Amino acid sequence: MNDLISIPCVLMRGGTSKGPFFLASDLPSDPARRDEILLSVMGSGHPLQIDGIGGGNPVTSKVAIVGPASVPGADVDYLFAQVRIDQQLVDTSPNCGNMLAAVGPFAIEAGLVPAKGPATLVRIHNVNSRQLIEAEVPTPNGKVSYLGDASIDGVPGRAAPIALTFLDAANRMDEMFPTGEANETIDDVNVTLIDCAMPMMIVRAEDLGVTGYESAAALSANAALLERLERLRVAAGGRMGLGDVRDRVIPKPVLLAPAVHGGHVSARYFMPHDCHPSLATTGAVGIATSLIVADTVSARLAGLQVAPAVIGIEHPMGHIDVKLQERDGRIVAGILRTARRLFEGCVFAKPTTRMVHAA
Structure with a gap:
């Protein structure tokens, strides 16, 4: 043929x-x-x-x-x-x-x-x-x-x-945090390992020697940062039950910093070896949901939020809002695309x- x-x-x-x-x-x-x-x-x-x-x-x-x-x-x-x-x-x-x-x-x-x-x-x-x-x-x-x-x-x-509503974004806490912990340490770095719309590893940017306000291109060109992120990500994948993730794109690394333009938090999302030019929708849902859970890296950084709430997340090209509300006893996440x-x-x-x- x-x-x-x-x-x-x-x-x-x-x-x-x-x-x-x-x-x-x-x-x-x-x-x-x-x-x-x-x-x-x-x-x-x-x-x-x-x-x-x-x-x-x-x-x-x-x-x-x-x-x-x-x-x-x-x-x-x-x-x-x-x-x-x-x-x-x-x-x-x-x-x-x-x-x-x-x-x-x-x-x-x-x-x-x-x-x-x-x-x-x-x-x-x-x-x-x-x-x-x-x-x-x-x-x-x-x-x-x-x-x-x-x-x-x-x-x-x-x-x-187009209004998207993630019905299973935040259901059971034991499923959201595969390790059972909202905050833990990998190689002396505090991380939150969360599986909410997308498996992610959330890290405070300053803990990895960057501000979290750099452009996507600058972060993608930072070889030392990418190498360290990958080591952390591979270890996180093992802890989350994902196995050997070296040839997989999950979990996604996320760097957070305090918001500077009126949002709740500033984010840099990796895919996993390049920084996203803006922010993945599923990443936004996961980050927003992590803000309503006590002791996560996100909540420690930006303060614990309470649903219903509209969470503003700043990214390299602007911002994205995630609406968290309760429906039938569970938290659902809405986002406009x-x-x-x-x-x-x-x-x-x-x-x-x-x-x-x-x-």
Whole structure:
């Protein structure tokens, strides 16, 4: 088999991320074959991803796979894949809340969910984290609308608002803190190891010799900092029950500093070997939730907050607000994002090793 493989695809921006969206039925069900195709599509193994559609940055080397729901109470399944840039690796262990913002619009336009009224509620089962998220998508006249007056820091212009509600963001404390501790020490550094929307290791920036106000580019270029963060992250992964995380993108390291622009805290979020240009949605949810738990690094730094509350988190490109409130006896997290459909058609992949052998 020598011909390229044609696969239907929609390129979408979700929040501050961008990547191809696929229907699950258009990709192989075997994870190994699927991942080989994704690596080819994205052009991984080259820093510019020159032989694929990846953008040479972790926020533009992401893939969303959407299909019918496999669990009760959901409308669709959403599997997120972080495709490494310079390595032939696909990691489906994390979630991505920014790409999540485009799942609802994609599902409606793909015919998986019917539009209902001026706004359509899409209940999304994130396969990676096994969590449920509600997305409220503007659908005036029975069609998805991408135009509006909402804006988010890190994306130019304005667009239609998409409200995301993480229903399982803060459920049981014993699940939120895998080690059972809100604050502990790794190599004489105080950390909070939290699994809330995304497994993260939260550290006070000054404890690692930086201010926490540096630009994302400056932190990504700080080799000594990245090396120390990686040592801490690998140790944190072991403590959190994630095993050997050297080839995985979780847990995510987060550096915190006092807020300087009216928010509650300033954050620098790593992916994990580059600093995010703004802030991951799931990271924002985890940071905000950590502020309502006593003795976390976050609460010690910024003061303990009490839900209901709107938590403001400052990041390199501005800020993001997370609304924490109680619903049915548990804390849920709401956040505003936007999305846009950029291109639709077919993407071409090289035949996978398994396909070539089979032929």
